[in-house]
Each structure stands twice: as C-alpha cells, then as structure tokens.
Ligand SMILES: Nc1ncnc2c1ncn2[C@@H]1O[C@H](COP(=O)(O)OP(=O)(O)OP(=O)(O)O)[C@@H](O)[C@H]1O
C-alpha cells in the first residue's frame with residue numbers, strides 16, 4: 033500500500049522568550065492510502081500542532097513531512113498552498129465554512145480555487161451533497177444549518193477535490209453524540225467510496241471504531257501502532 037502522508041522526526045517547541053514548551057519530540061507517523069487513523073491525547077498534548085505541521089500550515093523545528101513523493105518541508109509557501117488544494121483536505125472542529133456562501137458554494141470552493149469552471153465545480157459539489165443526503169440544504173448559509181449539518185458540509189468540502197488524505201481536528205468535538213456518530217459514519221463512508229485516508233483527532237475514544245488504527249500523543253511522543 034502506498035504511503036500518502038509521512039512525518040519523520042517532527043519536533044516542535046513553543047518559546048515565548050520566557051518559557052520553552054517542548055510539544056512534539058520526534059514524531060514518526062505513516063499514513064497509507066485509504067487508511068483512517070485516530071489520534072487521541074489530552075487537551076494541550078499537541079494534537080492540533082501536529083495536524084497543522086502535517087498540513088504545512090505550521091513549520092516544525094526539525095523533521096520532515098512527505099505528501100506522496102513531495103517533501104512539504106522543502107516547498108515554498110506557494111507550492112504548499114497548491115499541494116494543500118490538490119492533495120490535502122482539512123476539517124476543523126468548528127467547521128470554518130465561509131459564512132456568506134451557501135453550502136453548495138462552500139463545497140465548490142476548493143474546485144474553483146484550483147481553476148475548475150463554475151459549472152463543473154457546482155455540479156460536482158451538488159452531486160456530493162446529494163450523495164451525503166444534504167440535497168435539501170444546498171442553498172442554505174452555514175448559519176441556517178445545524179451543527180452536525182455544518183460539519184458534514186465541511187467534510188464534503190474537504191473531500192470534493194479527491195485529496196489523498198484529509199486531516200480532521202476534532203470534527204465531532206462540538207456535537208452531541210448522535211450528530212457526532214453521523215459525522216464519523218460519513219467520514220467512514222466517503223473514505224471508503226473515494227479511497228481517501230483520514231487522520232482524525234478526537235477526544236472521544238469511541239471514535240476508534242471508525243478507524244483502522246489508533247495512536248496516542250503523550251509527552252511529545254506518539255504511542256501505539258504508529
Ligand atoms: N502559537 C503558540 N504559542 C505558544 N504555545 C502554543 C502555541 N500553540 C499551541 N501552544 C501550546 O502548545 C501545547 C499544545 O497545543 P495544541 O493546541 O496542539 O494542543 P491540543 O492537543 O490540540 O489541545 P486541545 O485538545 O485542547 O485542542 C499547549 O500547551 C498550547 O498552549
């Protein structure tokens with residue numbers, strides 16, 4: 033199975049001049065095509081920091097991130113943005129949908145950014161929203177959607193461009209148990225139908241039933257089957 037995302041020796045310390053906080057101390061992580069991996073860890077253990085480094089949104093102090101056969105660490109910010117648009121998806125805890133755009137427009141956005149025609153982007157977004165049973169909500173603004181619906185739209189936006197891997201930072205953290213299960217079921221089904229790998233940060237150990245493997249971030253190290 034090919035590796036879609038590899039972190040090697042990722043190290044990160046936050047230093048505000050007064051205090052030095054070592055958060056990641058040499059993280060190795062390999063995600064293969066289509067694999068779903070849950071990352072657990074207590075609040076403040078560095079889960080978001082790790083995800084941001086894997087997405088090239090934050091620089092590590094040391095180590096490398098490979099997306100397929102591209103070394104993200106060595107890319108310019110322009111190359112990273114291009115790679116993020118084509119090969120990576122990101123789902124945030126609080127969805128981060130664009131408030132002034134409809135669900136359909138939000139899902140079409142990554143395709144428009146990569147240069148697809150409006151017609152083709154909207155048609156692909158419409159098809160995906162239909163597939164995930166949000167056809168009745170396409171023309172709604174984020175504020176007109178429930179929390180669970182917003183997260184499902186955010187998952188659709190992350191996968192619409194068929195990235196190899198999606199990084200999801202506590203996608204269910206703000207939801208009740210039923211909505212959280214629905215979002216995790218959606219992640220599982222889109223991952224299976226499209227072959228998309230997912231790295232899912234979660235507080236809820238129950239999420240592991242949706243994953244192929246789980247790892248735990250503790251004291252700057254990943255423990256488990258990495
Ligand atoms: N930009 C920053 N500057 C200084 N310290 C930071 C910065 N970002 C994060 N930290 C610190 O690094 C540690 C890890 O933060 P991070 O957000 O990665 O944790 P987390 O595991 O995602 O927590 P949570 O589960 O609460 O989201 C925390 O102690 C946090 O205060």
Ligand SMILES: [Mg+2]
Pocket residue numbers: 079080081201
């Ligand atoms: Mg976090």
